[in-house]
Amino acid sequence: MARIKVKRIPASIDMTAMCDVSFLLLTFFILTATARQPEPMPVDTPASIVQIKVPDEDIGIVTVGGDGKMFFGIGGQEVRVNMLNRISEKYNVGFTEEEKERFSLIEGFGVPISRLKQLIAMDTKERIESGIQVGIPADSTDNQLKEWILAARYATKELHNVEMRVAIKGDANETYPSIKKVIDILQDQGVNKFSLLTSLRDEDY
Amino acid sequence: MAELNTGDDSKNKGGKIRSKKQGGKVDLTPMVDLAFLLITFFMLTTSLNKPFAMDVAMPDKNKEEPEDVLQLADNRTMTILLGSDNKIEYYMGTLEEPIEGPTVTSYGKDGIRPVLLEKLKSVPQITGDPSKGLIVVLRPSEKSNYKNLVDILDEMKIVDAKQYMIGDIGTAEIELLEREGIYN
Secondary structure, rough: OOOOOOOOOOOOOOOHHHHHHHOOOOOOHHHHOOOOOOOOOOOOOEEOOOOOOOOOEEEEEEEEEEEEEEEEEEHHHHHHHHHHHHHHHHHOOOOOOOHHHOOOOEEEEOOHHHHHHHHHHOHHHHHHHHOOOOOOEEOOOHHHHHHHHHHHHHHHHHHHHHOHHHHHHEOOOEEEEHHHHHHHHHHHOOOEEEEEEEEEOOOOO | OOOOOOOOOOOOOOOOOOOOOOOOOOOHHHHHHHHHHHHHHHHHHOOOOOOOEEEEOOOOOOOOOOOOOOOOOOHHEEEEEEEOOOOOEEEOOOOEEEEEEEEEEEEOOHHHHHHHHHHHHHHHHHHHHOOOOOEEEEEEOOOEEEHHHHHHHHHHHHHHOOEEEEOOOOHHHHHHHHHHHOOO
């Protein structure tokens, strides 16, 4: 009996084109992804239902963590240099061009002004591991955090002509007085609107 | 079409030794799989990793004219005191003559939320003006933590309370919290 043989069509398709496209996309995403720098103080932000993302530019982030330690960071290298210039004028600490260059690459920091040079001289890994970052002093007698925020606001205004937004990134277990300290600093400068950074709430609340 | 040429089918025929022909086509499927896996990874890490921003507006401190303060109607204000151990206490009206409360409760859907929802509905009826709704005053104590503050602000967003503010806690209110045992 003559059987009709069904011709089998090969199931495989030419993947070359798909491969091309996917690698093109991959390259795009790798290049656009901003490398995440290790944070000086990893904090566990509380959750909320808010779903508005933090803007990337012109935002200064005050991190509060580890029992009231204050850290400050701002995006944009030129803003950082401008901010440092203002601070060095204020506290009469000179910085060389190289130090300014290195400072502009620091995402966030938490040292008193007296130790800033020491911090700049370190490399990224050392900055976190050495335990030098004890927080920016924010007491009423020596309020350096206030000066940093003020300098950052001036710098943002001068370079980008927009009002800098301030965000507070606090650890969930941080006590209210240390948050209040930051809020008071902001209110003293007339900043009544600011953001609290939160993560997404996923549990049934 | 795109199979790896393993060379099994090109066996020696007729005793002649043939040089193996190298296939020019390689199966690219695993490579595409890998590429898409990486794409997904980079996409998610870039956009999903960003924290969310909860905007807060504080009342102006008004240093020049401390006398110039807005008087709030007693029957519209609800004061929420944030105590320790994730507990809160609320009352309507003033502390001296509270219209309702003070009551100790907790955060979330079994705690303050039904109260807030009920008040949001009833207060405009009491005042007789839909624009004069509930005003919530949040007073975090020193024993509360940052999570509590975010939780209660979040609660305001959930129940869609339009008027709320963060204020400072007074000594009388701290004493109240101490009496209730939620200030330690």
